[in-house]
Amino acid sequence: GAGVSQTPSNKVTEKGKYVELRCDPISGHTALYWYRQSLGQGPEFLIYFQGTGAADDSGLPNDRFFAVRPEGSVSTLKIQRTERGDSAVYLCASSPTGLGTRDTQYFGPGTRLTVL
Amino acid sequence: GENVEQHPSTLSVQEGDSAVIKCTYSDSASNYFPWYKQELGKGPQLIIDIRSNVGEKKDQRIAVTLNKTAKHFSLHITETQPEDSAVYFCAANSPSWAGGTSYGKLTFGQGTILTVHP
Numbered sequence: 001g002a003g004v005s006q007t008p009s010n011k012v013t014e015k016g017k018y019v020e021l022r023c024d025p026i027s028g029h030t031a032l033y034w035y036r037q038s039l040g041q042g043p044e045f046l047i048y049f050q051g052t053g054a055a056d057d058s059g060l061p062n063d064r065f066f067a068v069r070p071e072g073s074v075s076t077l078k079i080q081r082t083e084r085g086d087s088a089v090y091l092c093a094s095s096p097t098g099l100g101t102r103d104t105q106y107f108g109p110g111t112r113l114t115v116l
Numbered sequence: 117g118e119n120v121e122q123h124p125s126t127l128s129v130q131e132g133d134s135a136v137i138k139c140t141y142s143d144s145a146s147n148y149f150p151w152y153k154q155e156l157g158k159g160p161q162l163i164i165d166i167r168s169n170v171g172e173k174k175d176q177r178i179a180v181t182l183n184k185t186a187k188h189f190s191l192h193i194t195e196t197q198p199e200d201s202a203v204y205f206c207a208a209n210s211p212s213w214a215g216g217t218s219y220g221k222l223t224f225g226q227g228t229i230l231t232v233h234p
Binding site for chain 1: 120122147148150152157158159160161162165167205207209212214217218219220221222223224225226227
């Protein structure tokens with residue numbers, strides 16, 4: 001079946017601009033996660049959705065970052081007033097329920113964001 | 117919060133040799149430990165995982181061991197092949213509470229670049 005998909009695969013923008021990154025989770029998965037991966041590092045947690053609600057946004061670095069999942073499926077990560085330090089690969093993952101602590105997370109291919 | 121350390125950062129082996137990657141974690145409440153393989157330009161792919169109620173799990177050439185007392189777990193790849201070359205990440209899933217329910221928050225190691233020479 002289809003896995004997690006993310007669009008665009010690459011995004012180049014200028015400092016100060018606004019960007020949106022999209023994630024389509026595996027059909028039926030109620031849990032969705034966003035991670036950020038800097039060069040040479042492991043993914044770092046940003047936010048977790050359980051259904052439509054952001055259950056844990058403790059990883060968002062500041063208030064320029066925001067994410068939504070209005071219908072409990074597709075999610076959009078929004079970054080305002082982008083800075084060069086925001087350049088990274090943004091990964092999305094989904095899992096069947098998100099409940100409990102042993103739910104396997106499946107990752108998408110990521111969006112490489114470059115802020116010039 | 118959870119802290120995961122991974123070693124080595126790079127590993128170079130000859131085809132057919134074994135490769136071992138080790139990770140330690142800090143949160144004794146962590147109870148699920150997946151390993152991901154990431155190829156260039158792709159997202160992490162789950163290759164094997166282990167839950168805290170077992171000490172070892174094998175899947176063909178790949179095995180993972182867990183020592184809860186010492187808080188470390190390892191990935192073992194036998195009979196390595198050039199297509200095993202990639203970056204490998206360990207992760208620990210520590211229980212967190214959100215929205216009134218428990219969920220697991222993954223913390224990743226720094227990654228190991230594995231190169232298998234033909």
